[in-house]
Amino acid sequence: MLNRDSPARLLPTFVTLLVIGVLLMTIDVRLEGKGVVEVVRSGAQAIIAPLQEAASLLVNPAADMFDSLTHVASLREENIALRAELAEAEADLVAVQDQLALLALLEQLYELDSAGPELGQTVANVIGKVDAAFVVDKGTNDGVVVGQPVIDTNGYVVGTVRTVTSGSATIVPITTGRNGLTVLVNAQVGTLTPQVNTSEMRLLIGDAREPVLQGDRVVTSAGSTSYPAGLPVGVVIADAAPESNSLAATVEPYMNTDTLRLVVILAWPPTPVTAGTDETVVVEATTTTTTEDATSTTTPENEG
Amino acid sequence: MRGRTVLTVVLLLMVAVVVQTTLFGRIPLVTPDLVSLVVIMLCLTRIRPELILAIAFTSGLIVDLLGSSVLGLRAVVFTTVAYLGLRTRDRAEIGRVAVALWAGALTLVGIVLLIVIGTLFGQSSLLGEDTFSRVILVPLANLAIAAAVAPLVVRLVDRDKTAFRYP
Numbered sequence: 464m465l466n467r468d469s470p471a472r473l474l475p476t477f478v479t480l481l482v483i484g485v486l487l488m489t490i491d492v493r494l495e496g497k498g499v500v501e502v503v504r505s506g507a508q509a510i511i512a513p514l515q516e517a518a519s520l521l522v523n524p525a526a527d528m529f530d531s532l533t534h535v536a537s538l539r540e541e542n543i544a545l546r547a548e549l550a551e552a553e554a555d556l557v558a559v560q561d562q563l564a565l566l567a568l569l570e571q572l573y574e575l576d577s578a579g580p581e582l583g584q585t586v587a588n589v590i591g592k593v594d595a596a597f598v599v600d601k602g603t604n605d606g607v608v609v610g611q612p613v614i615d616t617n618g619y620v621v622g623t624v625r626t627v628t629s630g631s632a633t634i635v636p637i638t639t640g641r642n643g644l645t646v647l648v649n650a651q652v653g654t655l656t657p658q659v660n661t662s663e664m665r666l667l668i669g670d671a672r673e674p675v676l677q678g679d680r681v682v683t684s685a686g687s688t689s690y691p692a693g694l695p696v697g698v699v700i701a702d703a704a705p706e707s708n709s710l711a712a713t714v715e716p717y718m719n720t721d722t723l724r725l726v727v728i729l730a731w732p733p734t735p736v737t738a739g740t741d742e743t744v745v746v747e748a749t750t751t752t753t754t755e756d757a758t759s760t761t762t763p764e765n766e767g
Numbered sequence: 768m769r770g771r772t773v774l775t776v777v778l779l780l781m782v783a784v785v786v787q788t789t790l791f792g793r794i795p796l797v798t799p800d801l802v803s804l805v806v807i808m809l810c811l812t813r814i815r816p817e818l819i820l821a822i823a824f825t826s827g828l829i830v831d832l833l834g835s836s837v838l839g840l841r842a843v844v845f846t847t848v849a850y851l852g853l854r855t856r857d858r859a860e861i862g863r864v865a866v867a868l869w870a871g872a873l874t875l876v877g878i879v880l881l882i883v884i885g886t887l888f889g890q891s892s893l894l895g896e897d898t899f900s901r902v903i904l905v906p907l908a909n910l911a912i913a914a915a916v917a918p919l920v921v922r923l924v925d926r927d928k929t930a931f932r933y934p
Contacts, residue, residue: 472817473816473817473820473850473853476816476817476820476821477820477846477847477850480820480821480824480842480843480846481843481846481847483824483839483842484824484827484839484840484842484843484846485839485843486839487828487838487839487842488837488838488839488840488843488888490838491837491838491839492837492888492889496838500838503832503838504832504833504838506832507829507832507833508832508833511784511785511788511829511833514781514785515785515788515789518785518786518789518790519789522789522790522793523793525790526790526793526794529793529794530793530794590789591788591789591792591833592788592789592792592793593787593788593792593830593833593834593835594834594835594836595835596834596835597792598788598833625835633833633834633835635835639835641889659886659898
């Protein structure tokens with residue numbers, strides 16, 4: 464049935480391709496994904512992204528239905544819990560609105576400007592996923608650049624932009640990124656690194672003064688060069704005490720890449736000077752319109 | 768390789784890449800590796816073996832370019848899988864079950880290689896949170912799909928309606 468002739472050139476071809484592959488891997492590791500590799504990646508993504516975007520229009524409804532069917536048992540309970548959360552959030556919102564009105568009045572009385580630097584946002588739809596990285600439908604045309612931090616719609620840290628084309632971007636989540644993340648836990652600065660085969664991350668505090676406890680919130684530190692300070696990252700899942708001067712603990716990130724449909728890409732740092740300041744950066748309010756097949760965001764830059 | 772065959776192979780690979788990164792990126796339970804499966808199925812066709820290796824390498828490179836893993840990782844893995852597939856393809860001729868088992872076994876080799884080489888190049892966490900479950904689920908999914916569509920793909924690429932018709 465098949466041509467069983469084993470050509471003499473098969474093994475040399477195989478070895479040649481292997482050598483080329485290993486060379487490419489070495490070059491990519493040495494260049495840390497930048498330079499020529501970054502350009503080639505962007506080119507490949509520019510070709511495939513429109514197809515992914517078109518396919519996601521067909522795929523998303525089917526995948527949503529599949530999701531619903533597989534989670535049908537827990538949906539009712541989840542709905543009840545979400546309704547309770549919504550009622551609580553609405554009550555909180557009313558309280559916050561009162562405080563905001565009071566704040567606005569006081570600012571007006573004392574002729575104060577709004578405090579803190581503000582960030583532009585780009586809301587993007589997730590249109591594809593390769594390994595742990597995912598592709599979104601916003602690119603340089605929407606102001607997205609490589610290295611910008613990405614959060615989910617709850618404000619939790621998701622990852623950073625790895626490559627970008629005119630109409631799409633690839634995002635690497637913090638749970639799989641090559642670099643660690645500088646974080647703050649109870650006024651102690653540590654590094655959060657991904658672990659193999661789990662979504663949990665490892666927290667290392669080099670100069671630990673006090674223990675961290677289960678439930679302690681982990682937020683981005685002002686020492687981070689990739690994220691603005693104060694963004695929620697995750698929660699410590701078990702108590703850990705310092706040994707010598709260092710402390711190691713396990714952290715469960717808040718974000719879940721499996722359920723991500725929309726992400727928010729932050730235009731950070733707004734200016735190079737603000738990147739290293741200790742102040743928590745305020746994510747500005749933007750006007751976002753999301754329809755079945757498109758999302759548009761208005762930032763002050765767009766508005767002029 | 769004729770123009771129509773080239774077009775068929777390119778289309779097959781493009782569909783595999785797009786479906787893999789969209790549909791199967793959304794459904795975590797069903798996780799075949801369609802691109803590697805297409806490469807494995809191409810080993811059963813009459814395309815020249817050297818060309819199949821080149822196709823495998825290019826396909827892997829495309830997936831590497833789209834993802835976050837190191838460039839060349841999948842290119843090496845898919846090329847190795849294709850080489851093993853070309854060396855052992857005679858064993859897949861027995862019947863549909865043999866084709867399925869052969870495709871599943873080659874996928875398993877591919878996944879293990881991906882993890883081993885990925886770990887050597889510091890890419891272990893880039894492959895995802897559920898690496899070890901993929902070692903079992905991906906070959907099983909590829910096995911099932913190969914049983915269903917492998918003969919059809921071979922007939923389509925070779926344009927030979929008699930290919931892989933079992934008694």
